[in-house]
Amino acid sequence: MHEPTPSQIAQRLDQLTELSVALGASEDTTLLLERILHAAQSLTHADGGTLYRPSRDRRSLHFHISVNNSLKLRQGGSSGVTVDIPPVPLYDAEGRPNLASVAAWSAHQGRAVNIEDVYLDDVFNFSGMRSFDRQFGYHSQSFLTVPMRDHEGELVGVLQLVNAQDPASGRVQAFSATDQRFIEALAAQAGVALTNQQLLRQLEELLLALVNLINIGIDEKSPYTGRHCQLVPVLTMMLADAVHQTDAGPLADFHMSDATRRELWLAGLLHDCGKITTPVHVVDKATKLETLFDRIHLIDTRFEVLLRDAELRALRAVAAGGDADALRAALDEECTALRADRAFLRHANVGTESMSNADQERVRRIGPDGQEQPFLSDDELKNLHIRAGTLTEDERKIINNHIVMTVRMLESLPWPRHLQNVPEFAGGHHERMDGKGYPRGLTKEQMSVPARVMAIADIFEALTARDRPYKKGKMLSESLHILGKFSENGHIDPDLFDIFIRRKVYLDYARKHMDPRQVDTIDEALIPGYIP
Known part of the structure; x- marks a missing residue:
């Protein structure tokens, strides 16, 4: 075992610093874990390595990624090869901690284990490793096992490296004390990075759960509005994807990032959240004389x-x-x-x-x-x-007020930077391209493309909805005729309407979400505002 020289240590510190920045910027958990394992191998010149993750019930360690350079083995992660190694139990049948496995011991004790030669070790059970060696004609020797924990000390993984190699000769040697310190530092940074990703994912899941909670409340008040809140984001994303794929015309430069997709989907789910404040007898007024009952x-x-x-x-x-x-x-x-x-x-x-x-x-x-x-x-x-x-004029004002409440509710939230456009996307679906819409009277030039997309989705779903108590769902041809007139009179964006028809978005949606009896034959040449 040879300790690295000062220049080698300096080089490793540079690697570790660069890796710290990269770990903080990574959003893909699989790629993050692969980067951690690859960095650990690079820092110590290890021939092989394994990264374990605790199971959901925290009763076992699962092989998440397994790599061996000499054998050219890649399992798990982005390799596409399923890890066929059984998990390592953390407890026995009686619930006692498993201390025979080096990975389980390290997980329980929260300490690194550095073994110079596993064939000379009499503390841990290496029968699985010996079986691997026999199967592949390999010789495992030096092992370094390090736990990864989060800021609260909870186990997030175990990093295990096999066969440190001399950079000059390639000879297998023990992992040095410096190797161990660097990997412990890497494991600490990796634990934080994994925890940050996990916390962000949990926050996004919590946000979606809260959005669904609002929609459940709306659905309890009005199942008709609840279904609308489910379908508008679906149609919004269908049209937005069609615009994203368009490479000609006025909207050829529009492209959505993954972040914009998340914003738009969330905005679609929340676009009518203000209706939670609208009286149900107004929302679902099926006849002119209906209040709590039909008079x-x-x-x-x-x-x-x-x-x-x-x-x-x-x-x-x-x-x-x-x-x-x-x-x-x-x-x-x-x-x-x-x-x-x-x-x-x-x-x-x-x-x-x-x-x-x-x-x-x-x-x-x-x-x-x-x-x-x-x-x-x-x-x-x-x-x-x-x-x-x-609806009377007063009741129509109450209904129209839902968008005012939607904007107020959404703008009152402290949206993170990657979701800061949700209020604008959701709040514009009753605006018109000619500035005669509400609540702000915005024109086409003052609205983003996603907000204009949602306006079309909101209208088309409402026209074709077959579950409203106050009307029957219109036929597809009639709905397209009305939407086409809206395109001509400045209500909706004609460029988006052109893509809606040309890319057959309306037909894809109709086949998936409309009653087949509503889907009649369409002659696109007869649709107002559309030139085939």
């Missing part, structure tokens, strides 16, 4: 009273000597008119694309009828008079 039933009852009263008047008139046939004819005419008005109000209670002026006038004409008070209250008259949909 059309109250109006039905009033009609029943009117029909009963008409019949009682006719019977009294007959009993008083009136002309029975004439009274019966008059009763039939009155009841027919009442039933017609009842059927009309039932129909008017259902939201439509556009209520005619004549129907609105008929509602106004029915409203004041009544002897002691108007047949329809002011609120009932106001609701049944709604021209499009089921």
Whole structure:
């Protein structure tokens, strides 16, 4: 065993410093572990090495990566070769610590083990190593085993090196004390790097869990909105990927990094988080008269009273000597008119694309009828008079306020740098390219491409959704026609709409997420705003 020279030590310190920077910047755990093992071999000129990771239940050590340069063996990690070595148990059947295995001993004791010649060692069980040597015609000799722990002392791995080699002659020698100190320093840095990655991953998992928690809350209030929150990010990513792959046209320069993809997906999940503050009777208002219940039933009852009263008047008139046939004819005419008005109000209670002026006038004409008070209250008259949909102007303002709440909620969070665009991506899906949208009246030039993508996804999902209580899902052709009109009138980005059609994003989404009965034949030449 030869201790390294001062110049060799200086060189190793440089390597260790460079590695520290690299470990801190690495985001891929597999590549990070491979870099750790490769660095350890390089620092000590080790011929082989193994990196163990504790199992999820922390009852055993699993071979994560195994390397032997002389034998040209690579298992685990990014090699694509499955590690076929059984795990090392950390405890026996009775729950006692396994101290016979050098890797398990090091894990339990938190100390390095440096063995000059394993064939002369009588402390640990090296039967597995001897079996390996016989199988591959190899001779294991020097071993250096070092535990890796996090800042709280928890085991995150075990690093094991085999057969230190003299740099000049290649002769196998023992690992020096300096080798051990360098590997212990590397293991400490590696433990921190692995812990940082683990903490970041756990924080991202926690963030996604909190997002799902919000969506669960929305889903409990309104399963229709909950499904919308699940599908909008799916369609958003489908269109964003299509734009990313486009190499011609105005959007040819748009490219997404992995970080932007994460931001956009998260923004899609959160784009309607403000609806958690919206009253459920407004979100799911299926008919014009619905509040906690559909008040059309109250109006039905009033009609029943009117029909009963008409019949009682006719019977009294007959009993008083009136002309029975004439009274019966008059009763039939009155009841027919009442039933017609009842059927009309039932129909008017259902939201439509556009209520005619004549129907609105008929509602106004029915409203004041009544002897002691108007047949329809002011609120009932106001609701049944709604021209499009089921919402009054005040209720529409409540619905529209969800995006204001979404922006407020998202902008109040201390987003890390790699997620700082989530509020902008999520908060722009009700803006219009001509600046007539809300809440901020942004124009196309003031919006990012991902925010404009989400606007299209939000509209198309809403048009095709088949589970809304206030409307049926539109046919694919009708939805594309409406979206095309939006492209022409400055509502959505025409460049993105072109990609949406040209790259068949609409069709991929329809086949996966729409009712097959809605997916009719599409002639793209007939879609407004699109030039094949």
